[in-house]
Amino acid sequence: MAPSTTVADLPPSSTTDSFNSSAAAEENDIRPFFVLHKASSGSKSTATVKAKRRIESPSPKLAKRSEIESAGEEEGGHFFSTLRFKVFETVWSKIDNTIQGVLRDSNSKVFSGIHDWIWESFESIRSSGALSLSEAVRSYPVLSQPSSKQLFTALVLTRNLEMVDDLSTFEDLGSHLKSQGCHVAKLSSTDFSAKNGVGGCLRGLLRQFVMPTVDVADVTILASWYRESGNDKNPVVVIVDDTERCSGSVLSELILILSEWAVKVPVFIIMGVSTAHDAPRKILSASALQRLCATRFTLSSPAERMDAVLEAVFLKPCSGFTVSHKVALCMRSYFLCQDGTLTSFVKTLKIACLQHFSLEPLSIMLEHFCQDNQLPGEGTALLTEATMKHAFDLPSVTRNKITRSTCEMLPQFLLDLQRMPNPWCIVVLCIYEAGKFDKLRLLDIFCETLDPEARYLKYFSPPAILNSQSNVSGRTSVIRRVLRKLRDLSPAQLSSLLKSWERLTAEFSEINDKVMELHPFMRTVEAAGQRPGIPTSPKKHASRSNSKLEKELKAMTDKISAVIEFMLREYMKPVETVPFHEILCFKNVDKLQSALLGDPRSRIQSDLLESHNILHCMCCSQRGTTLLPSMHDTSILYMLAQEHAEVINLHDWYQSFKTILSPRNSKAKTTLKSKKRKDRCEEPEAPAEASIQARFCRAVMELQIAGLIRMPSKRRPDFVQRAAFST
Amino acid sequence: MTREESSKVTRRSTRFSSSSVTVENPEPNPSHHPPTVSDLTFGEESITLDALLSNFPGRRSQILDLVRLIGPLDSPALPVIAYGDASTGKTSVVLQVFRHLNRPFVYSSCRTCCTPRILFESILNQLLLHRKCSSNGYASAKRCDKPSDFVNLLREALSNVVETLKSTKLERKSSMGKMVYLVVDHVDLIKDWDKGAMILQFLFGLYSVLKMPQLGIVLISGLSPDVYYSNVGYTDPLPVYFPEYSEEELRQIFLKNQVNKKLYSAFLDVVLRPLCRVTRRVEELSTTFSSLFRKYCEPLDDLAISPNEDLKRRLYSNLKPHITSCLNEIFRVSSRPHDGDTRGERRQKASYSCEKGEQLEMLDFHMSTSAKYLLIAAFLASRNPATLDASMFDSTGGMDNRKRKRKASEKSMEKKEMAEQEAVMKGPGSFPLERLLAIFQCIASVGDSSFGDDAEEEGEEEATGYDKESNNMMSDILLQVSSLCDANFIIKSGSCPLEGSIRYRSMVSEDLSLKVARSLSFPLSKYLYRR
Missing domain, CATH: 3.40.50.300 (P-loop containing nucleotide triphosphate hydrolases)
Structure with a gap:
């Protein structure tokens, strides 16, 4: 259910024809709440999304962006949106191929x-x-x-x-x-x-x-x-x-x-x-x-496959597309808690990618990341004045106080951006290698190391380590676990760790030097480990050499954790701290979440309670908390149902519904003489009893189809049961 | 029709040559060898009665009965029904008796032919000497759905075959007689077909309906003939009962084809008696024995050795632990499986051994967190009485449930025992979906609060991340319910007669649910009634 709602949730400002057509196709799907859709037909599709956005994400940043987009769209935005869609397809096909390859290998x-x-x-x-x-x-x-x-x-x-x-x-x-x-x-x-x-x-x-x-x-x-x-x-x-x-x-x-x-x-x-x-x-x-x-x-x-996919898509050179810390956390929790399948993870990734391209005008630059490692001139040629303006309005740019001095600066930054993830990836992979001894998942490491505030660094200050020793239970930080596990490693494990680090850092000399420096220490540790020789050696002798070995090991692990700290401090620049990262990085976690978890039931409920926001009719625009007869029947009934507990007496419900539909002046008279009321039926403002009943039945039925109430049971024929309560 | 005619013509013309071709030699091209009437016999060399009797230890009286009932050459025989438990040698004995008698017969198993149509067509195909192949599109000789059609077609085919048999008789010295026998195996399975009762009646009455003395009928059934009789007035088939093998007979059967009889007999001395108490089916025993014998021989270098007492004792002590495990396996076999022991030893020893260690505390397949909570909720809903829910999970988060639980456990021992027994008899209880979801929400919120404590310490931002997680927990929970149903963890069980809504039942063992709870660090035992 959830993924199917995603396409319809695309922001209207950037939708091209292709987006629109898929959204329209979604509309035609028969859904349990189809009846409600039909009731609010017309310009609904765009209206809902707009309304939804207003409710969900009133962040100023987003509003600003959409303004910019709309500005860009006026200047031939159509060209850019089709281009973006095309780039999306190349980028996604590259990611998809990588994933397929990884799965085949596994x-x-x-x-x-x-x-x-x-x-x-x-x-x-x-x-x-x-x-x-x-x-x-x-x-x-x-x-x-x-x-x-x-x-x-x-x-x-x-x-x-x-x-x-x-x-x-x-x-x-x-x-x-x-x-x-x-x-x-x-x-x-x-x-x-x-x-x-x-x-x-x-x-x-x-x-x-x-x-x-x-x-x-x-x-x-x-x-x-x-x-x-x-x-x-x-x-x-x-x-x-x-x-x-x-x-x-x-x-x-x-x-x-x-x-x-x-x-x-x-x-x-x-x-x-x-x-x-x-x-x-x-x-x-x-x-x-x-x-x-x-x-x-x-x-x-699935967790192992997931790690392989993550490594291939985000940590090895693939498409350049990446996600922010929050998005990664969201994807992780969706994988662990909701639906632990790789299929849904890939789907999530695709949604994120699609949304990135539909939201970010500069995302066309990704094409060049995808194709080869050089940024050709034509890429910058595509940048019009509007997009340039947009590029220098990006929050990461303004935060870093990069002013728009020259247009030539942009390619330079982009080149940096292209090179940027490399040391980061190497560090993450190194930590993953160390974490393998504790069966840590790359997914967890990935999520933690993406943190833009780099909170993981605090585990290196001595009090934090002391603190961490006292608190062993629960979900601890990954980096902390890696550091703790290092102390328990045997010399053989340490040397294999060093070897894999050497292999990983081969292309990056700064880290590689540091790793190479560790080798002499490793040799002394190994030598100390070998000296006792046969395990059946005399006890006191063994204990003496063991204590020496322990000392050496301790020194070694301290060295290694120092290297880890060095790597984290110097090279672990999460994507989100880099200027212009918005071009590569999808950050809008709310969008992704609402796309993933459509939550149709609570959506229906909130829409029913706020039907005015969707219908945009003139008649009931200025209502406060009062119910007006001009409102939609289903909406009136649902609001009335809010006053009831678990069961609703049908008769009471109908009476209050009737009271709202029939105008107040006539209501006063009907209480006096019920027979006279029937004569007034011809009046336009007082609908006939039969039509009220029909409307009531219809509205109740719609509520039932939407799954909000349950029909009367045989035991209690006069009552309907509420099946859904406030959101 | 034309095809059939032509095949008959070729059959006649080549009969002479083909009868000289021994069946042992596989033909290079099947289309060059049209089947003949002699294919209706068992095919291999016929065996003497003595060989037959020695082949089947303990089946002497049954073989003699069958031979007597089928009667001498060309004498009409009443229908015979051979019945007995599974794996008591019914099919083999009947087939070998026909091999001994060297008479033409048609065999159809209701296991293979799973509908009346296939059964009828398979009988007709064999009688008409029709062989399915790619050139005829794997079609049957005749299409036949109804019993009445079958009778007509059968009569026609039979008279054809009998004609041929008669003419063969003139040409050949060793006669096959001029009768054909129809063997129908696994008759008891017909009961489960739709309209099975009708087909059964038809089969039992076939002899009297057909009125052709040239057809002898042998039915083989796993159930005793009393099950089928109804007062319709056909002649009851003559019963031949195949009892279970005795221990001594089993020993003879297993010793029959062994290379090193002494070694195997020493092996049987050890294993036969304990396993016989569990099952006497040859099939089950032979699979167990083959794996056990491999273990038994493991310490031996030379399999041709004849063991002395000392060696026997050593081998026994070596085997002893395996026997008990096999006993348990077999004990479950009669109701449940057996594949456990053969599986481990074949391949992937590494993964097996490491999993074996972890299996006790770890869950070896992936489930999402919400599915785990749902599983536990379903388990609780099935085990706990519904009246207890309110006290277990009230709005305070179910933390004060301990007191109440103690109260319940303070009841008198007798009453408790009675209730326990009753619960065992009843099995897991059923529950409506609403109750499942309510319990799920309660326990998931408890689980999340422990999540939250941890996250706070981690820092602000992560805490918000986990808040979202718990909010989202409910979103596609019905999807999870359906996937749990698919995995047979929860089954739908009937509907409530009053409300008409579907009720569910948890089929999860306590072990598994405890494992799941442990992986979530959820205190399941705290919530379990009478635990």
Whole structure:
């Protein structure tokens, strides 16, 4: 739900035709609250967004920016917005390709493992003796060892509750195996529905293996096909990607059938298991489990993949696009708390990227970062007067007191910007390397080191360290943990850390020198470590040399933490402290958050309470807290409902609704004589009872469809229940 | 139709030559070898009765019964039903009996043929000597959906086959008789088909409906024939019961094909008795034995060795720990799985061993924080009585629940025990979605407050970051509920008769929920009733 609302939330001031069309497409989607949309049709789409912005982010900075944008748009902004969109596409395709590449690499080891396993088992089956044709296709089982009914099964643990990430993984696995010669069919949980039974999934198998027109779910077809034209030189692989979601009885039945034919058609089942490895135990029947000869394969966890993606996208040279500290925090918490899938993380990244390009006129410069490392002249040629003005109005520029002295200064700054992240990335990677001993996640390190105020530096002052020792529990700072862990490292770990640092800093001489300086110390530590020699040496001797070793180690770790501090102090300039960083860096966390978490329900509620802000009608503009008959019915009813507790008496509700709709003067008379009121029905200001009832029903229905109230139950026919309370 | 005719013609013309071709030699090109009637027999060399009897220890009386019931050559036979528990040798015995008798038969398993249509067509295909291949589009010889069509087609096909058999008889010395037998395996599965009862009745009545003495019918069933009988008036098939193997018979079966009989018999001495108490199915035992025997032989260099008493004792002490684990596995096998032990030893030893250590305290798959809280909420909602919710999670954050809990636990022991037993019988309780969400909000807010304390110390900005986090926690919670449902952690269980809303039930074991709670450092046991 949340991501789908994102495109519609794009700011109207910068929307080009392409943006608008996608927003329009979103409008036409049928939603649970479609009725409400329809009620407030017209210039709604832009109006809502404007209203929303006014409510959500009244920050002056943003307002200023939109002013600038609107100014820019007057001078042929159309050209720039299409250009920006084009640049976005190149940048995003670059990021996307990088991510795909990283994911492919992360899986390749497991894939080749599965492939080896299949061929090994296949050879062992083939070596046990070939079957003749008539043996292989006849209907009764081959009578040999009772254990011949075993089906080789791979349990691929995806280690993520959500399956989204792994759909493509299994797709890749299928094509990988296919390219190696296996016959591959892929079934998903939709094929294993209880409604279609085992026939459905068998038919699916046959259609993928044999030919697409098969409509009889007969395994004998599979057997005859397998014996034809050299098909039997290769194993048959069936991939079931989401085992937990399958109907257990159907899957068990398929396993039983395939195991009956296992000798004639050597089938390998690959089952994707998203939770614990004993998940098949929970869904399959005992007799089916009996037939499985299972092997376990483990894919890398989402957190590991996430780290690899982060490293490739933000820390290695990729597109130049980056995010601010707050945005990174937001993305991290969304990943950890909401939806721990890489897919949604990539989606978040894409939203951030798209919003960056739609908000920041100077983002076109990113194209040059993306293509090569030189800034060609034509890039600056594109900068018109307006954009130049905008560039020098950026907060980072004004903060650093860079005045607009010359236009030539800008390319220089941009070059700096281009070079800037390099030492930063190296430092982050170094810390990540040190954090690996404590199983720290790059995601956490990344988020912390992006902090523009560099609060992590305070852990280097002595009192902070003392303080940190007392407070061990809870979510501590990453850098602090790295420093603490350093003290527990063995000499071997320290030397491997140094080696990896040396490798990382190879291109950056300033840090590299510092690292190289550590080597002699390391050698003495190693020497001290080696002196005790055999661990079974006499006790007192060992203790003496151990104490010496400890001393050396202590000195060594102090040196290393000094180097870390040096790196952090000197080279860790977070992106946000650099002038002109707005060109590269997406900072608007509120936009991203509202795009991610559409929160449609509270949106509906607040819109209903403030319907005037959306409708912009003249009639009820000057209302205070009073309800006016000119307001929208649904809105009136919802506001009335606010006065009630959990249940609302329908009659009372209707009466108060009627009171509001009928004008005050007539109301006074109706209390006197109810019969006279009916005569006044023709008056325009007093609507008929029937029409009030109809409007009431309609409004209640809309509230129900929006999920705000629940219809009367059989037990209490006079009451509706409120399902949603104040936001 | 035409295709079938032509195939018949070729069959006749090549019958002579093809009968000389032994079935053992695989044909280089299948299309050159049209199947003949002789393919309807078992195919391999027929075996003598003695060999048959020695092949199946403990099945002597069943084999003799079957041979007697099927009767001598060309004598009409009443339908026979062979029944008994799984893995007692029904199918093998029946097939080998036909191999011994060397008579043509048609075999169809209701396991493989999962609908009546496939069952009928598979029988007809075999009778018509039709083989599915790419040239005929893997189609059946005849399309046949209804039992009535099947009877007509069957009669037609049968008379054809019998004609051929008669003519073959003149040409060949070793006769196959002029009867065809129909073997239908796994008849009990038909009960679960839709309209299964009708098909079953039809199968049982087929003999009397068809009125063709040339067809003998053998049904194989896992259930006793009493299950199928209804008063429709067909002749009951003659039953042959296959009982479970005794321990001695199992020993003979497992010793049959062993290379080193002495070693294996020493192995069986050790394992057979304990495992027999758990299961007597040959299939289950053989998979367990194969892995156990590998372990048993591990210390041995020479597998041809004949062990003395001392060696036996040493091998036993080596194996002993594995037997108990296998016992447990097998014990679960009868209801649950078995794949645990074969899995660990195959591959990825490194990851297995490291996970084994961590498994106890760590969760080995990723869940988002809100999904974890939801899981715990569902667990609580299933375990705790709904009446206790108010005291557990009241507006003060559920911190004063200790007192109440103690009160509850001070009840008399008997009553408590009774209630405990009742709870075990009932299993996890069901709950409406609203209750789940309410508990979720309560426990998530408690969890967040501990988050917040930490964040404050970190500094202002981070604290705000986490505030947002807790606000957002609720946003797409229904999505999380559905993904938990997908993973079988929560299942939908019926609807409340009064309100008509769907109720849910948590299927999570206590271990898993404790693991999840630990990963959040959430005090689950504090909230658990009677803990």
